[in-house]
Amino acid sequence: xxxxxxxxxxxxxxxxxxxxxxxxxxxxxxxxxxxxxxxxxxxxxxxxxxxxxxxxxxxxxxxxxxxxxxxxxxxxxxxxxxxxxxxxxxxxxxxxxxxxxxxxxxxxxxxxxxxxxxxxxxxxxxxxxxxxxxxxxxxxxxxxxxxxxxxxxxxxxxxxxxxxxxxxxxxxxxxxxxxxxxxxxxxxxxxxxxxxxxxxxxxxxxxxxxxxxxxxxxxxxxxxxxxxxxxxxxxxxxxxxxxxxxxxxxxxxxxxxxxxx
Numbered sequence: 001x002x003x004x005x006x007x008x009x010x011x012x013x014x015x016x017x018x019x020x021x022x023x024x025x026x027x028x029x030x031x032x033x034x035x036x037x038x039x040x041x042x043x044x045x046x047x048x049x050x051x052x053x054x055x056x057x058x059x060x061x062x063x064x065x066x067x068x069x070x071x072x073x074x075x076x077x078x079x080x081x082x083x084x085x086x087x088x089x090x091x092x093x094x095x096x097x098x099x100x101x102x103x104x105x106x107x108x109x110x111x112x113x114x115x116x117x118x119x120x121x122x123x124x125x126x127x128x129x130x131x132x133x134x135x136x137x138x139x140x141x142x143x144x145x146x147x148x149x150x151x152x153x154x155x156x157x158x159x160x161x162x163x164x165x166x167x168x169x170x171x172x173x174x175x176x177x178x179x180x181x182x183x184x185x186x187x188x189x190x191x192x193x194x195x196x197x198x199x200x201x202x203x204x205x206x207x208x209x210x211x212x213x214x215x216x217x218x219x220x221x222x223x224x225x226x227x228x229x230x231x232x233x234x235x236x237x238x239x240x241x242x243x244x245x246x247x248x249x250x251x252x253x254x255x256x257x258x259x260x261x
Contacts, residue, residue, distance in 0.1 A: 029254040033245035034224070037167040038255055041175045041230065041237040047259050052168040055149050056243045059218030060092065060115045061170060061228050062157030065138050066123060067112050067186070068177040073127040073137070076104040076182060085131070086122035091158055091220075094119045094197065102194065108182075109192045112216065113201040120156035131155060142169075145176055159222050167241040174215055174228050174239050187214030205229050209253050211260075213237070227252060233260050 028048055035056060038048040046052075070076075084098045094116035096102075102110075104126060110119035124134035131154060138152035147169040153162040165173075177183050190206050192199045205212040211231040218226035224244035229252050231238055238259055240252045 029251075029258055031242060031245065031251040031255065032247040033242035033251060035167040035241075035243040036245070036251070036255075037171050037241045038259055039171040039175065039239045039241075041178060041239050044172075044175070046168075046171075047238070048255070049167070053149060053166050054243075055164045055166055056226075057159055057163065057220065057223035058157060058165045058170065058243070059159075059220045059223040059226050060117075060157045061165075061216050061218040061226050062152060062155070062163060063111055063115065063120055064170070064173055064177050064216050064228060065141065065152060066120050066134075066155040067108060067183050068173070068180060069134070069137060069141060070104065070108055070111075070123045070127060071180045071182045074104040074108075074123060076108060079103050080107070080122065080126050082122055083125055085125060086118045089117040089121055089156065091117045091156070093117060094194075094199075096122060105182075105186075106194045108186050109189065109194055109199055110197070112186050113189060113192055113199045114197075115202055115217065117156040117158065120154075124155040142173075145172060147173060157218060157220075159220050167243055170228055170241045170243075171239045174230065174241070178214065178230055178237070178239075184213065187216065203227075203229065204249055205231075205252060208249070209256060211256075215239075231256050231260075236260070 035051040037052040079101045082096045087098045092115040094110040096118045107119045107123050110116040124131050128134035142150045150165040150169040153160040202217045211233040215228045227248040228241050242248045
């Protein structure tokens with residue numbers, strides 16, 4: 001009897017260790033990403049994962065949280081005067097000018113399509129009065145969503161050791177964000193004209209992947225290439241997250257082809 005119990009325990013341990021691989025399926029295509037997760041947005045079921053709970057810098061995918069909160073806290077139809085703090089921000093930019101006036105929706109498009117770090121700062125100040133106050137709001141929302149391996153230090157994602165997440169948490173955050181009608185509408189847009197600015201979405205999957213409906217790219221030298229995307233086919237929505245992936249466009253298309261099939 002003792003030998004039988006020992007054998008059952010060993011088999012249970014082996015099955016537990018193999019569970020992620022069984023869930024992924026033997027024909028799941030390999031990915032170049034250091035971290036990856038595929039999730040069914042409707043059920044929350046994880047279909048595939050690789051180092052999904054490893055904390056990482058997340059670059060501009062930080063703006064998914066900024067965009068979600070902007071949709072909740074900012075009047076998107078209202079006009080806002082651009083404060084000096086939102087001008088000349090490092091990295092990707094809408095090239096905002098102090099004193100010019102844009103709507104909350106204009107800034108949201110500039111942040112999510114063109115990845116404007118200046119637009120992220122402008123939205124943060126419009127929502128909470130300052131970047132620090134907005135970062136605190138981001139962390140409150142992360143806690144409310146159960147994102148236990150996520151912390152935000154700024155609204156744009158420029159490298160900071162206190163601004164990190166995981167593939168699993170980014171997928172959960174994205175599922176919450178995509179349930180917001182305004183967020184979903186903005187991130188699914190391929191192009192947008194804001195005054196004299198012609199914005200083109202950095203997410204190439206909107207043109208090259210069947211059913212793609214967003215969401216956000218990210219890159220810094222320290223973080224690597226990060227891509228969070230969502231695609232919808234036959235009333236089913238999947239979310240794919242890759243972190244530090246040199247072949248992210250191809251990886252996402254292969255994963256969608258496999259799991260929708």
